[in-house]
Amino acid sequence: MVSEWNRVKLEEIAEITGGGTPTRSNEDYWNGDIPWLTPTDVTRNNKNHLSETENYITAVGLRNSSAKLIPENNVLMTSRATIGKSIINKIPMTTNQGFANFICNREKVRSEYLLYLLNSKAKKFEQLGSGSTFKEISKGELKSFVVDLPPIIEQQKIAAILSSVDEAIEKTEQIIEQTEKVRKGLMQQLLTKGVGHKNFKKTLIGNIPDSWELKRFKDICRIVNGQVDPKQMPYSHMPHIGNANIEKFTGEVLSYKTAKQEGQTSGKYLFDHKHVLYGKINPHFGKVAYPGFNGICSADVYPIEPSEGILPMYLKEVLLSHRFISYTTSVSGRTGIPKVNRKDLDPFLIPVPPLDEQKKIIDIIGNVEERLKNENLKQDKLKEIKQGLMQQLLTGKVRVPIDNEEVVET
Known part of the structure; x- marks a missing residue:
């Protein structure tokens, strides 16, 4: 263990709670204004933070179930079926029973750091899971799980480094999504309207160029x-x-x-x-x-x-x-x-179309597909860099420099 780091159990740095589901048959419990998180909300989200959910419950539903309202800026981790996928809630929210929710002790751990730490342990959590229908890791296993924890100021710097890589990954993802939309639009246009045509004829699939x-x-x-x-x-x-x-x-x-x-x-x-x-x-x-x-x-x-x-x-x-x-x-x-x-x-x-126009269509779509391929390669490289950084920084194999003048962010 790194000398300045402490070896602690997860229960020493966060209160670990579960969630619950109000009775579905009672309409008074649902469609309120309290966010209710499910693993599906998390697994389809590519970001580290969530501020909305697909389902919402009422205050009555909250009182009459084992669901708990988790204060904002804590770490919510899937603990059933899909184990170890974590997010930070940007607003107070509840979860179903498929979560282990970490309410951070701010004097010991920062939520951004804990998010990356838990994500780095996902495979280990999966191995600790048990169950015949689907795997689940118990709150007891998580509470006694041991991690090495750096000082708060180092946690903040590590989280900032990893967050910057995540931002780059997210920007690349946005470019990929936009380029994919352009590709689909081009395909629709070029495969029916061609390149530079003014005269069209009606067919069973709609209008196509006269020469086609x-x-x-x-x-x-x-x-x-x-x-x-x-x-x-x-x-x-x-x-x-x-x-x-x-x-x-x-x-x-x-x-x-x-x-x-x-x-x-x-x-x-x-x-x-x-x-x-x-x-x-x-x-x-x-x-x-x-x-x-x-x-x-x-x-x-x-x-x-x-x-x-x-x-x-x-x-x-x-x-x-x-x-x-x-x-x-x-x-x-x-x-x-x-x-x-x-x-x-x-x-x-x-x-x-005529062969020469087929070649033009292939070239136009091919150029967009090449850009898409390059952006995907870039994203894969960024994800590889992030994994390497997590392995180095979250274990203390590589230390981040800390200036004496730096202060802990509140």
Whole structure:
């Protein structure tokens, strides 16, 4: 342990309480003005602070349940099912029973620091959880959990450093969200209106440029038939692409291995640089990719070869479009796992521009997708930096400099 740091139990630096749920059947308990936090509110939130919840309870509901009003600027941590996800409440709020709520002793710990400390222990808390239906870590386990705690002034500096990285991550996330909106808008515009057209014609899918054609999927696309044995050469040494190797909605191929490395034994489809891969399972995930190399793919993925009048990259964008995803979702089976059959794709209508315009459309969308990819890489790097800093700063392996003139913030 670092010399200036104290080894303490969590119960020594914070009062740890739980939450509760007012009776759902009593309307007098709900739709009041007291925020009532659930794990869902926390897990879908990418920020460290929360000031609103999806559900609200009344003062009567609070009095007649085990819910407790937690003062603002304390740390609320999920303790059931999803264990170890923490936020700071910016306003007084209650929680359901899926939380351990840390009311900080301000003389010993700052909430911002405790937030990062608890997040760094999430995996350990998960290991301490127990339960048959879902895991839960008990308040007793948390109260006796031991941590090493730096002086208040050092806590504040550590939290400030980590907060600055979080701010950069949040700004990058905002750029990613905005760029994604631009990409979707461009796809909608370019795949129906094209580039620089003034004259349009009415079709079954709306107005499209006069020079474009509207064709059925089955007339311009061919899905590969016949499977190969991934245990045999040369297929065993080829890249294997399954549904899990295609990122949803982006058209990106994720990391992959050869069929032999994965121990694949069941029949696979063969594809090459002419094919677009389409994941037929759970079509609402929009799993489409153009690998641009030779390989084999899962039987749950269709290798689709477009005719000579269509570029594979253009077809990829069509299959990633909102119209196609909505169509395939509507025709997929409702029983069991949703799946798109070959015949389901046959009647889908595809607007086909001249080849030179297809190239322009691909370039425009490609530029936005490249920006999106770079921002995602930047965000991944920032998250990696944050993890490294947490490991170094929260353990005292790296100390932050403290000036003698610095004072503790109240």
